[in-house]
Amino acid sequence: MRYSPTLIDHFLNPRNAGLMRDPDGVGEEQDAGCGDLARFFLKSARGVVSDVRFQAYGCGPTIAAASAASELITGRALGDVTHLEATEVERAVDGLPEDRKHAADVVARALRAAARACLGGAPEGG
């Protein structure tokens, strides 16, 4: 199997999948190459992520990365999430094959956008 047991576990049992009714911020990103899509809904309390839901369309790794990242950022300061790196998301699924790195990338970008939206919707600089 080319995927880690952690990735497979998140793929088979996605955490926090689904819609959120009244989020404080929503972020969505699409991979320009393969069209994989991730959307995150965040709720925050005192500047910290208190709840998260995601929706994703794409290959197994994208769904797994979204699930793992949703656990990763729960309880984290919104300011930190605006700097979330794809490498950290990748570590959360115990690595990705070279041709699936985009999964962590699209998830990290969507989460950064959602955190920024929570903080007042400032667009990403650069």
Add this chain to the structure above:
Amino acid sequence: MTRRVYLDHNASTPVHPEVVADMLPYFGEIFGNPSSVHAFGREAREGMDRARERVARFLGASADEIVFTSGGTESDNLAIKGLAYARGRGHFITSRIEHHAVLRACQWLETQGFEVTYLPVDELGMVDPGDVKRAIRPDTIGITIMHANSEVGTIQPIAAIGAIAREHAIPLHVDAVQTFGKVPIDLDAMGIALLSFSGHKIYGPKGVAGLYVRKGTKMVTIQHGGEHERRRRAGTENVAGIVGFGKAVEVRARDMAGEAVRLAALRDRLWDGIRARVPDVKLNGHPTDRLPGTANISYRNVESESVVLGLDLKGIGVSAGSACTSGSVEPSYVLVAMGVALGWAMGAVRHSLGRSTAADDIDYVIESVEPIVKKLRGALPVGAR
């Protein structure tokens, strides 16, 4: 994950035990070069001759019309380039849904000054013989249309195309890699001048295949060297592989008809079971004029690769219609040519059944796929695609 169900027989098949048994001596005591004149060489040649006879008999051809090659890919290349280079210039007719072995050989010919027409197909994956007729030009030197496509299994109206080819005295090459040994082929009634067929799709070994070349067809070799295969394909033959191929053909001749009926029933059981349980599904390809063991099913708005992964984790081997390679997902060019909408094409999964497939395997697949698709759709963003 103890249970394993292989539903990817269009990709390759396990070698039949009777085939293995026939091949074994050719890895041991019978090792001579079939071109050698001594007894060691003659023994090897006898095995090869017997295989050639079996293949020829199965096709209703004569033994000297059969050329052994290293695979369906080589057979396609030899047929197309062999026709082209024997004429030096001219025009080919093919279709947009051919295997890459044909498509890329044709594209190569275009870089060498030949011209090629790539015919469209309808929504069921059929080439219109009328389109073939209309595409013929005074300088058309070859027509190459596959018998059945590996992804969707639609069987082409070869006899009608062959009649047109014959009327215009243009050689017709048919890539029958997916049909040989699975559905009947009548070389004369279908007007076929060249036919490609391969061992590993019919429980023979990999890396051995054949090209039928009708007597009198003008063509040249594309691989130069010794006098092998009547100077049509140089190189010491893969004797053990050819012996196995011959046996595989013999076994198919015996089992083909019954197997086709059995597989068609299982294939329909799979589709009926899935469509009864999973909403928003569609069968790709022709509903009846189709390979007996092939069911290509689209799950709308789901990416096929994640279905393939989910089934793989259940021990089930199927293949995805779309391929995510080097960061870009391409829907299958075959489904695109058929005009299948993107939201459907991206979710296409091919199931190809075979000898080992039993009814309870099919039921296991049906049971397994339902929760996978449900879960994937549960995580789907509203308005995605």
